[in-house]
Amino acid sequence: MDWVRHKASEREFDGFAAGSWEPLLRTGYLMTGDAGDAEDLVQETLLKVARRWNRVRSMDHPAAYARRVLINLVLHNTDRRSRRRAELWPQDDGTETADENAARALRQVDDLAEIRWALGTLPARQRAVLVLRYWADLPVTEVAEILGCSEGTVTSTASRAAAHLAETLARSELPAARTCRSASMKGNA
Amino acid sequence: MPTEELESELRRVLAQAAADIQDPQQARQRLLERKYRPGLGHRRLAAGITAATAAAAVVLGLGLSGAFGSAHARATGTIRTAAFTLVEHANGTATLTINPRVLLEPSTLQSDLQQDGIPAIVTTSKFCSSDPTPVGFQQAVSGPDGAPTVTINPAAMPAGTELSVGNFQYSSTSTDTAIELVNTSSYTCSSALPTPPPTGEGVMLIGRGAGIGIPAGS
Numbered sequence: 001m002d003w004v005r006h007k008a009s010e011r012e013f014d015g016f017a018a019g020s021w022e023p024l025l026r027t028g029y030l031m032t033g034d035a036g037d038a039e040d041l042v043q044e045t046l047l048k049v050a051r052r053w054n055r056v057r058s059m060d061h062p063a064a065y066a067r068r069v070l071i072n073l074v075l076h077n078t079d080r081r082s083r084r085r086a087e088l089w090p091q092d093d094g095t096e097t098a099d100e101n102a103a104r105a106l107r108q109v110d111d112l113a114e115i116r117w118a119l120g121t122l123p124a125r126q127r128a129v130l131v132l133r134y135w136a137d138l139p140v141t142e143v144a145e146i147l148g149c150s151e152g153t154v155t156s157t158a159s160r161a162a163a164h165l166a167e168t169l170a171r172s173e174l175p176a177a178r179t180c181r182s183a184s185m186k187g188n189a
Numbered sequence: 190m191p192t193e194e195l196e197s198e199l200r201r202v203l204a205q206a207a208a209d210i211q212d213p214q215q216a217r218q219r220l221l222e223r224k225y226r227p228g229l230g231h232r233r234l235a236a237g238i239t240a241a242t243a244a245a246a247v248v249l250g251l252g253l254s255g256a257f258g259s260a261h262a263r264a265t266g267t268i269r270t271a272a273f274t275l276v277e278h279a280n281g282t283a284t285l286t287i288n289p290r291v292l293l294e295p296s297t298l299q300s301d302l303q304q305d306g307i308p309a310i311v312t313t314s315k316f317c318s319s320d321p322t323p324v325g326f327q328q329a330v331s332g333p334d335g336a337p338t339v340t341i342n343p344a345a346m347p348a349g350t351e352l353s354v355g356n357f358q359y360s361s362t363s364t365d366t367a368i369e370l371v372n373t374s375s376y377t378c379s380s381a382l383p384t385p386p387p388t389g390e391g392v393m394l395i396g397r398g399a400g401i402g403i404p405a406g407s
Contacts, residue, residue, distance in 0.1 A: 011304075012270055015297030021220045026207040039216045046220065058271040060291060102191070106198040112209045115202050134196060135203040162191050162199055 013053050017046055020063045023136075024070055030131045031074045031124070033116040045070040067136065068146050071128050075147075102166030118168045126161035133158055268301050270294075277305045286338040287366045287395045292358045299354075307343045308351035310371065316355030317378040318392075319371040323350045326370045330393060337395045339368060349373050355383075366395040 024045055028038030048069050049056050056062045119127055125147065132143045133154070144151045191199070268275045272293035274286040283305045287293070292313060299311035310317050329346040332339035341352065353371045358364050367383050369392040383392045 011268070011300060012294070012297050015294050015300050017220060019294055019296045021217055022213065025213055025216055026210060029210045030203060030207050035210050035213075035216070038210065039219070042216070042220060058291075062294070100192070100194070103195040103198045106195070106202050112206050115206045116209075119206070130199060130203065134199040135207055137200075159191050162195055165199075 009053060009057070012057055013050055016049070016057075016062055016066075020066055021046075023063070024066060027067060027070060027131060027136065028074075030116075030119060030135055031071070031127055033120040041070055041073055044073055048073075064142075067132075071132065071146055075124050075128060101170075102162050105166035105170040114169065118165050121168050122161055122164055126157055126164065129154055129157045130161050130165070270297065273298055275301050275305065281306070281344055282340055282342045283307060284338060284340050287356075287364075289337055289364050289366070289395060292364055293356050293366075295354075295356065302341075302352070302354075305343070307341055308346070308373070309354055310351060310376075311354045311356070312378065313356045314358070315378045315380050316357075316367050316369075316383055317353040317371055317376045318369055318383065319376045322392075323347055323370045323372055325350070326392075329370060330368055332393065337366075339393060339395070346370065368393045368395070 021042055024042045025038050028041035028045075029035060032038050032041065045066055049062070049066050056065055059065055119130070122130070128147060129143060132138045132146060133140065138146075140151045140154050144154045147154065149157075267277075270293075272288050272291040274284075274288075275298075276284045276286075278284070283302075285302075293311070295311040295313050299309050302309040302311070325345065325347045328342065329350075330339050330341055330352070346352070347370075349372060350370045351373050353367075353369045353376065355367045356364055357366070369383065383394075
């Protein structure tokens with residue numbers, strides 16, 4: 001009966017991969033800003049899922065598990081400078097005016113490459129909050145669970161990340177800052 | 190919490206940025222062929238993912254292929270997943286048992302049905318149907334009252350038809366599944382769960398918490 005179990009597992013995993021690769025790829029694209037890097041992330045993710053497939057297959061939402069794996073791959077492998085950078089960002093003042101300014105800055109951007117570049121300047125956890133909350137459209141509770149933090153942290157990080165994103169877009173020119181790292185280091189100098 | 194206006198702008202720009210990925214079909218092809226080689230070839234290693242991790246992943250990839258095997262005999266057998274069990278019988282029929290507590294992966298069930306010779310459109314959160322509904326449902330699909338199990342006879346399905354299987358989650362632990370015949374060349378899909386007609390040919394529902402099958406016309 002082994003072949004039945006293996007065949008079933010294989011077909012089931014293939015079906016899962018076929019149904020989940022695209023949202024994973026787009027999540028990875030937003031997290032990395034690069035299509036090749038996104039594909040690498042999806043491959044790593046699927047390999048990790050495959051390794052645990054006997055357990056994952058019985059979960060209610062295997063796709064949610066895979067998304068969590070992908071996000072954690074990015075977060076756990078982000079270098080310390082990113083965390084340091086997060087600490088160096090000025091704290092958001094929490095006023096509605098700041099949000100209005102941020103919304104205006106986002107409205108004025110019509111270059112998608114600039115948006116991806118600006119996303120890349122954010123610390124990985126801030127990027128993850130924006131991607132999970134506003135692209136994957138997950139509720140705050142689920143984002144908090146994935147990132148292992150409180151709901152309050154998610155909402156405050158979302159505000160801070162949005163403000164930083166808008167600030168970066170408003171003050172920066174893409175051609176002058178070709179790489180995320182050099183641009184963000186300039187911004188924090 | 191960002192204002193609603195800002196949240197709306199964030200959703201818009203992120204959706205646009207995510208949709209802008211170049212040629213995802215090539216990535217799809219590589220992924221579905223299990224050409225898992227993260228960080229190699231023309232693609233750069235994902236930022237922050239170490240070469241050691243990538244190397245381990247390649248080994249895992251090869252191990253995966255080995256464990257699953259690349260060539261499979263096709264014979265009568267049982268496919269058992271958390272969401273469904275599909276038993277292929279020697280007489281060409283198949284028995285499908287849906288677990289109403291687990292949302293199924295539509296592509297998996299669709300692929301498994303098709304490999305058992307049962308053309309099907311399997312969907313989640315939507316259901317596809319034809320108007321008028323093709324005749325022959327009761328010959329093609331049958332099931333005992335009160336059980337989430339149906340027997341499908343692909344030989345009895347009229348030419349040019351296939352099964353529509355729609356799986357709906359109505360709570361965190363329960364699903365409904367609807368089954369109907371559709372014309373392959375003419376059907377529409379909607380997010381509404383169909384209701385069984387009072388008599389005659391029609392749709393079969395499985396689920397509604399207690400795991401009760403409701404044959405059409407019963």
